[in-house]
Amino acid sequence: MSDSNGPVGLSRRELLSKSAAVCASLVVGSSFVASSTAVWAMETNSLSPTAMATLIQMARDIYPHDKIGDEYYAKAVKGYDNADMKGNIEAGIASLDAAAQGRGYANYLAVGWEQERVAILRDMERSPFFQQIRGGLVTGLYNQKEVWPIFGYEGSSFEKGGYINRGFNDINWI
């Protein structure tokens, strides 16, 4: 990976020097959240970078796909990063962090095992905050065309003439 300018206008080295790790895969800076390898970064507007990192982790814990990078989860929750949503989202994250503190952790992001984070989410799965985030992910995550190939899904086929000559009946093991 070269040191070209990233999405927040910083080189990879600059970005890493201006950020701190919040969990295994994410770092945050003054106004951005990025992957710990700095292959992607996202600026935040209304939400704090730590709040955005918490949402990204929560999104992954709700719909964990090990082959899907944080970047796609980040895109799926980016819509909450605005002044209108900020109050509700911060209150929801505060409740997540409080639940983590009740289990002896500094905050939700400090809970190391997915299983424990999921236990926290199970306890709050009927809350409007959880349902808002989960419901939004159904389209926010799975309707990103960029993630479809990760599942093998090929999307639109009309412009390629359908599958009549491209394997509609190519199964060879049945």
Added chain:
Amino acid sequence: MAAKYDLNDDSVVVIIGTGAGGGVLANELAQKGVSVVALEAGGRHLPKDYINDEWTSFGQLAWTDMRTTSGDWRVSKDFSNLPSWIVKAVGGSTTHWAGASLRFQEHEFRTKTVYGNVPGANLLDWPITLADLAPYYDRAEKKLGVTRTNGIPGLPGNNNYKVFEAGAKKLGYKEVHTGRMAINSKPYDDRNSCQQVGFCFQGCKYGAKWSSAYSDIPKGEATGKLEVRTNAHVIKIEHNNLGEVNGVVYMDEQGRPQRQSARAVCVAGNSLESPRLLLNSASNLFPDGLANSSGQVGRNYMRHMTASVYGIFDKPVRMWRGTTMAGIISDESKHDPSRGFVGGYEMETLSLGIPFMAAFLNPGAWGREFTTALDSYENMAGMWLVGEDMPQETNRVTVNHDVKDQYGMPVANVHFDDHPNDIAMRNHAWKQGTAVYEAVGATRTMPTPPYPSTHNLGTNRMSANPRDGVVNKWGQAHDVKNLFISDGSQFTTGAAENPTLTIVSLAIRQAEYIADQMSRQAI
């Protein structure tokens, strides 16, 4: 050239809706020289406009006006304002239907006689028999170009079908094939043959699947007798002081109210909107809703017993490639009460893309139990299970006076509770569907709950006795001689089969009756 009629022209037959019922009726009447105004709530979208993308297409075509729900069905919990997935566009739900074109079985026209007393079910024999409808089934199959009829070959099986067929044969099922489909296996009626695109539910971009949008409607318009008005949303049917209907009020494209005079009115807005319109047309003469002296308008709502099974294998299937409904097992469609329920069900392949699979595989589910299933999407095969559900008087469409649509009209509330027979049939179907995939080595199977209803039936049902239903054997309202119901809401019972072929057959038959009644000056 398409016709153009004056709003005050009271010689026209007004048809509300342009789908399998209304679209076919409009063309059939126009062919007979009858003047027709068809009012379509949605816009006109043709194959070049259809989109191979599930959610974008949904936004383009689906009926998303507000509705409310109640009852113990899971759709009410997961999709409380989307009880039904139907289309608001010229062609109605023939735009997104899968194309399965099956005749009802003889006994399915007389279920009260054959099934006997089923507690809680409001069963009734149809006032017509299979023999009455058979000549119209013949004509409907020719119109639609149904495969495996009239010498038209079946479609080739895709990957999803091959898995399904192999499992079915291992289980000993005998009636297994690639279906009777209104999808061209070779060019027919100026429509292309199927290119195995795989987005049948999003509108066929090749026009290989029959739809009234690009078959019956343009043929009707070419007669010079049919005018289709799009974005014309009917809100009320009006009548004279004799109790005969004489016009409809609709909101036009600009949101302005218009009134079209009519000699007769045919309602074909699908089984949620059709009863809603009759109920919203209540008047001093018809205080409980138009044509509702029986109290049956909106009642006996049926949606078919539905469910799905998805199977995951250790190797790729790629079920999304090719025809969505690519084959059928009919062995379970018979009436065999030894299985613990009356009526039967069909098993039909189905696939969803990743976006819809995420939404419908197990709505509300999350965590690895859910996501590991999607991780195996490429190795998944899928089938839909569709069977006869029991009509119940309490399953009904009512108007919700607390919630109004964009025109200020009360919306439809859809109440549905599963009947014990529906539950017993669904459990049997899940077990058999699972067995089909396990027979060919599925490593995981997922019994999947019903989707929002695509088969909405029965809310203005046919009956021999006016006390028991809304319309007679011609779909003519018992109470109002120049008012007709022309969609699946006239079904007395639902049968196991996908309803479109029967809706089309009834529309062809009804057109003959209406033209005859007009020529006799009876209406």
